[in-house]
Amino acid sequence: MKKILFLFGIILLTTSFAAAQNCSKYYPMVEGATMQYTNYNKKGKTEGIATYLVSNVKTSGDVTAATMAIELRDEKGKEIYKTDYNFTCSGNMVTVDYKSLVPSSMFEQYEGMEMDISGTDLELPNDLSVGQALSDANVSIKISMSGINMNTTVDMINRKVEKKESVTTPAGTFDCYVIYSENKMKAMMVKQSFPSRVWFAEGVGMIKQESFNKNGKSMGTTVLTKYSK
Numbered sequence: 267m268k269k270i271l272f273l274f275g276i277i278l279l280t281t282s283f284a285a286a287q288n289c290s291k292y293y294p295m296v297e298g299a300t301m302q303y304t305n306y307n308k309k310g311k312t313e314g315i316a317t318y319l320v321s322n323v324k325t326s327g328d329v330t331a332a333t334m335a336i337e338l339r340d341e342k343g344k345e346i347y348k349t350d351y352n353f354t355c356s357g358n359m360v361t362v363d364y365k366s367l368v369p370s371s372m373f374e375q376y377e378g379m380e381m382d383i384s385g386t387d388l389e390l391p392n393d394l395s396v397g398q399a400l401s402d403a404n405v406s407i408k409i410s411m412s413g414i415n416m417n418t419t420v421d422m423i424n425r426k427v428e429k430k431e432s433v434t435t436p437a438g439t440f441d442c443y444v445i446y447s448e449n450k451m452k453a454m455m456v457k458q459s460f461p462s463r464v465w466f467a468e469g470v471g472m473i474k475q476e477s478f479n480k481n482g483k484s485m486g487t488t489v490l491t492k493y494s495k
Contacts, residue, residue, distance in 0.1 A: 289330045289355040291392045291468050297323040297332075301471070301493040304436075307486050312341045316488070321350070329356045362388040364405045380410040388422070394443045394466070400425035418453040433465050433473050435489040440467035442474075449477075460485060 289295055299320040305313045315338075322333040335350045353362040364385030385405035404421040425447040433442050442465035451458045465474040470493065477485045 290360050292360065292390055292466050292471050295323055295330050295332050295355060296320060296495050299493075299495040302491050303472075303488050304491045305486065305488045308484050313486070314338055314340050314346065315343075315491075329354055331355075358392050360390045360392075362390075362403075364388065364403065382408040382410075394427050394445075396427055396429055396443075398427040400427070400445065400447075416454065419451070421450045422447050423450065424448045428463065431465075433467075435473060435491065437470075437473075437490045437492055440465075440470055440473045442467045 297320055301318045303316045303318070305316065307313050317337045317339075319335045319337075320332055321335045324331050331352065331354045333350055333352050335348070337348050338346045340346055351362060353360060355361075364387050365383055383405065386401075386403050388403040389401045391400075402421065402423045402425060404419065404423075407418045409416045409418075425445060428444045428446040430441065430443055433440055445464045445466065446461065447464075448459065448461050460477050460479060462475060462477040464472060467473050470490070472490065474487065474489045476487045479485055
Protein backbone atom coordinates (compact mmCIF):
# COMPACT_ATOMS: atom_id res chain seq x y z
CA MET A 267 0.00 0.00 0.00
CA LYS A 268 2.83 2.37 0.87
CA LYS A 269 4.44 1.58 -2.48
CA ILE A 270 1.29 2.59 -4.33
CA LEU A 271 1.11 5.87 -2.45
CA PHE A 272 4.80 6.50 -2.94
CA LEU A 273 4.73 5.86 -6.65
CA PHE A 274 1.54 7.84 -7.17
CA GLY A 275 3.09 10.80 -5.41
CA ILE A 276 6.43 10.50 -7.08
CA ILE A 277 4.93 10.33 -10.53
CA LEU A 278 3.69 13.81 -9.80
CA LEU A 279 7.23 14.83 -9.35
CA THR A 280 8.60 12.35 -11.75
CA THR A 281 8.95 15.05 -14.26
CA SER A 282 12.53 15.70 -14.87
CA PHE A 283 14.75 17.55 -17.24
CA ALA A 284 13.00 19.27 -20.05
CA ALA A 285 13.37 17.68 -23.41
CA ALA A 286 15.81 18.83 -26.00
CA GLN A 287 12.82 18.78 -28.34
CA ASN A 288 10.06 21.38 -28.14
CA CYS A 289 7.44 18.73 -27.34
CA SER A 290 7.80 18.74 -23.54
CA LYS A 291 9.06 21.36 -21.11
CA TYR A 292 8.67 19.29 -17.96
CA TYR A 293 9.00 15.60 -18.85
CA PRO A 294 12.29 14.10 -20.09
CA MET A 295 12.25 13.08 -23.71
CA VAL A 296 16.02 12.62 -24.03
CA GLU A 297 17.18 9.01 -23.98
CA GLY A 298 19.83 8.51 -21.28
CA ALA A 299 18.71 11.48 -19.17
CA THR A 300 19.00 10.68 -15.47
CA MET A 301 17.97 12.29 -12.21
CA GLN A 302 18.24 11.44 -8.54
CA TYR A 303 15.69 12.31 -5.86
CA THR A 304 16.21 11.97 -2.11
CA ASN A 305 13.23 11.25 0.15
CA TYR A 306 13.10 12.74 3.65
CA ASN A 307 10.64 12.02 6.46
CA LYS A 308 8.86 14.70 8.47
CA LYS A 309 11.91 15.03 10.75
CA GLY A 310 14.25 15.62 7.83
CA LYS A 311 15.87 12.18 8.03
CA THR A 312 16.80 10.48 4.76
CA GLU A 313 14.48 7.56 3.99
CA GLY A 314 15.58 6.60 0.51
CA ILE A 315 16.88 7.60 -2.89
CA ALA A 316 15.02 7.23 -6.19
CA THR A 317 16.97 7.17 -9.46
CA TYR A 318 15.23 7.81 -12.78
CA LEU A 319 16.50 6.93 -16.26
CA VAL A 320 14.87 7.68 -19.60
CA SER A 321 15.44 4.28 -21.21
CA ASN A 322 13.60 4.60 -24.50
CA VAL A 323 12.33 7.43 -26.73
CA LYS A 324 10.44 6.98 -30.01
CA THR A 325 8.74 9.52 -32.27
CA SER A 326 5.98 8.76 -34.75
CA GLY A 327 4.48 11.72 -36.54
CA ASP A 328 3.78 14.43 -33.99
CA VAL A 329 3.72 12.02 -31.02
CA THR A 330 6.80 11.27 -28.91
CA ALA A 331 6.68 8.32 -26.50
CA ALA A 332 9.21 7.55 -23.76
CA THR A 333 9.81 5.06 -20.97
CA MET A 334 11.08 6.03 -17.52
CA ALA A 335 12.88 3.37 -15.48
CA ILE A 336 12.81 3.91 -11.70
CA GLU A 337 14.97 2.34 -9.00
CA LEU A 338 14.25 2.95 -5.32
CA ARG A 339 16.81 2.24 -2.58
CA ASP A 340 16.52 2.71 1.18
CA GLU A 341 18.75 4.92 3.31
CA LYS A 342 21.35 2.12 3.50
CA GLY A 343 21.47 1.69 -0.26
CA LYS A 344 19.50 -1.57 -0.37
CA GLU A 345 17.29 -1.89 -3.42
CA ILE A 346 13.60 -1.83 -2.49
CA TYR A 347 12.09 -2.25 -5.94
CA LYS A 348 12.26 -1.31 -9.59
CA THR A 349 9.49 -0.22 -11.90
CA ASP A 350 8.93 1.83 -15.04
CA TYR A 351 6.17 3.85 -16.65
CA ASN A 352 5.34 5.21 -20.08
CA PHE A 353 4.40 8.71 -21.14
CA THR A 354 3.69 10.50 -24.40
CA CYS A 355 3.93 14.05 -25.65
CA SER A 356 1.72 15.44 -28.37
CA GLY A 357 1.17 19.08 -29.17
CA ASN A 358 1.04 21.03 -25.92
CA MET A 359 0.32 18.11 -23.58
CA VAL A 360 2.29 15.38 -21.82
CA THR A 361 0.22 12.36 -20.76
CA VAL A 362 1.28 9.63 -18.30
CA ASP A 363 -0.47 6.25 -18.62
CA TYR A 364 -2.58 5.62 -15.49
CA LYS A 365 -1.43 1.97 -15.43
CA SER A 366 2.05 3.31 -14.82
CA LEU A 367 0.89 4.49 -11.39
CA VAL A 368 0.94 0.87 -10.23
CA PRO A 369 4.40 -0.46 -9.22
CA SER A 370 5.60 -3.59 -11.01
CA SER A 371 6.28 -5.14 -7.60
CA MET A 372 2.52 -5.27 -7.06
CA PHE A 373 2.09 -7.29 -10.25
CA GLU A 374 4.78 -9.69 -9.02
CA GLN A 375 3.16 -9.97 -5.58
CA TYR A 376 -0.22 -10.91 -7.05
CA GLU A 377 1.06 -12.96 -9.98
CA GLY A 378 -1.50 -15.55 -11.10
CA MET A 379 -4.41 -13.65 -9.58
CA GLU A 380 -7.00 -11.76 -11.57
CA MET A 381 -6.22 -8.04 -11.57
CA ASP A 382 -8.34 -5.34 -13.19
CA ILE A 383 -6.89 -1.83 -13.51
CA SER A 384 -8.75 1.24 -14.72
CA GLY A 385 -8.30 4.97 -14.40
CA THR A 386 -7.59 8.29 -16.08
CA ASP A 387 -4.20 9.44 -17.30
CA LEU A 388 -2.17 12.16 -15.61
CA GLU A 389 -1.75 15.26 -17.79
CA LEU A 390 0.62 18.22 -17.67
CA PRO A 391 0.45 21.02 -20.27
CA ASN A 392 3.53 22.96 -21.34
CA ASP A 393 1.92 26.37 -20.90
CA LEU A 394 1.56 26.55 -17.10
CA SER A 395 0.29 29.77 -15.50
CA VAL A 396 -0.63 30.78 -11.95
CA GLY A 397 -4.28 30.02 -11.16
CA GLN A 398 -4.60 27.43 -13.93
CA ALA A 399 -6.77 24.38 -13.15
CA LEU A 400 -5.41 20.97 -14.19
CA SER A 401 -7.23 17.72 -14.91
CA ASP A 402 -7.76 15.12 -12.17
CA ALA A 403 -6.16 11.67 -12.37
CA ASN A 404 -6.94 8.35 -10.72
CA VAL A 405 -6.23 4.64 -10.72
CA SER A 406 -8.46 1.83 -9.47
CA ILE A 407 -7.17 -1.69 -8.82
CA LYS A 408 -9.37 -4.73 -8.26
CA ILE A 409 -7.71 -8.02 -7.29
CA SER A 410 -9.67 -11.29 -7.15
CA MET A 411 -8.27 -14.09 -5.00
CA SER A 412 -10.16 -17.27 -4.06
CA GLY A 413 -13.49 -15.53 -4.45
CA ILE A 414 -12.39 -12.52 -2.39
CA ASN A 415 -12.13 -9.09 -4.01
CA MET A 416 -9.62 -6.51 -2.82
CA ASN A 417 -10.10 -2.98 -4.11
CA THR A 418 -7.71 -0.04 -3.99
CA THR A 419 -8.33 3.41 -5.44
CA VAL A 420 -6.10 6.46 -5.55
CA ASP A 421 -7.44 9.83 -6.70
CA MET A 422 -5.53 13.01 -7.44
CA ILE A 423 -8.07 15.84 -7.47
CA ASN A 424 -8.34 19.63 -7.37
CA ARG A 425 -5.03 20.05 -9.19
CA LYS A 426 -4.06 23.64 -9.84
CA VAL A 427 -1.05 25.87 -10.46
CA GLU A 428 -0.82 27.65 -7.14
CA LYS A 429 2.09 30.09 -7.48
CA LYS A 430 5.64 30.72 -8.68
CA GLU A 431 8.64 30.73 -6.37
CA SER A 432 12.36 30.03 -6.21
CA VAL A 433 13.54 26.75 -4.65
CA THR A 434 17.06 25.66 -3.67
CA THR A 435 18.12 22.00 -3.45
CA PRO A 436 21.53 20.26 -3.58
CA ALA A 437 21.10 20.30 -7.38
CA GLY A 438 20.89 24.12 -7.51
CA THR A 439 18.44 27.03 -7.32
CA PHE A 440 15.42 27.01 -9.63
CA ASP A 441 12.46 29.24 -10.49
CA CYS A 442 9.42 26.99 -10.19
CA TYR A 443 5.69 26.68 -10.72
CA VAL A 444 4.01 25.09 -7.68
CA ILE A 445 1.24 22.58 -8.43
CA TYR A 446 -1.18 21.73 -5.62
CA SER A 447 -3.36 18.63 -5.49
CA GLU A 448 -5.45 16.64 -3.03
CA ASN A 449 -4.65 12.92 -2.96
CA LYS A 450 -7.09 10.35 -1.64
CA MET A 451 -6.52 6.62 -1.20
CA LYS A 452 -9.02 3.95 -0.23
CA ALA A 453 -8.00 0.34 0.35
CA MET A 454 -10.31 -2.16 2.03
CA MET A 455 -11.42 -0.40 5.25
CA VAL A 456 -8.60 2.15 5.23
CA LYS A 457 -9.00 5.67 3.88
CA GLN A 458 -6.25 8.28 3.66
CA SER A 459 -6.31 11.84 2.38
CA PHE A 460 -3.37 14.19 2.03
CA PRO A 461 -2.65 17.35 0.04
CA SER A 462 0.65 17.74 -1.77
CA ARG A 463 2.66 20.32 -3.64
CA VAL A 464 5.10 19.78 -6.48
CA TRP A 465 7.66 22.32 -7.70
CA PHE A 466 8.41 22.25 -11.46
CA ALA A 467 11.15 24.21 -13.24
CA GLU A 468 11.22 24.71 -16.99
CA GLY A 469 14.31 23.15 -18.49
CA VAL A 470 14.72 20.76 -15.55
CA GLY A 471 11.35 19.36 -14.46
CA MET A 472 10.34 18.33 -10.94
CA ILE A 473 12.51 19.95 -8.29
CA LYS A 474 10.66 19.18 -5.07
CA GLN A 475 7.55 17.43 -3.75
CA GLU A 476 6.02 17.71 -0.30
CA SER A 477 3.00 15.95 1.25
CA PHE A 478 1.00 17.28 4.20
CA ASN A 479 -1.42 15.89 6.79
CA LYS A 480 -4.93 17.26 7.36
CA ASN A 481 -3.49 19.87 9.75
CA GLY A 482 -1.10 21.19 7.12
CA LYS A 483 2.04 19.73 8.71
CA SER A 484 4.67 18.17 6.48
CA MET A 485 4.59 14.37 6.18
CA GLY A 486 7.76 14.22 4.11
CA THR A 487 9.59 15.76 1.17
CA THR A 488 11.40 14.62 -1.95
CA VAL A 489 14.02 16.84 -3.59
CA LEU A 490 16.16 16.71 -6.70
CA THR A 491 19.75 16.09 -5.61
CA LYS A 492 21.46 15.62 -8.99
CA TYR A 493 20.67 15.30 -12.68
CA SER A 494 22.33 14.95 -16.07
CA LYS A 495 21.18 14.94 -19.68
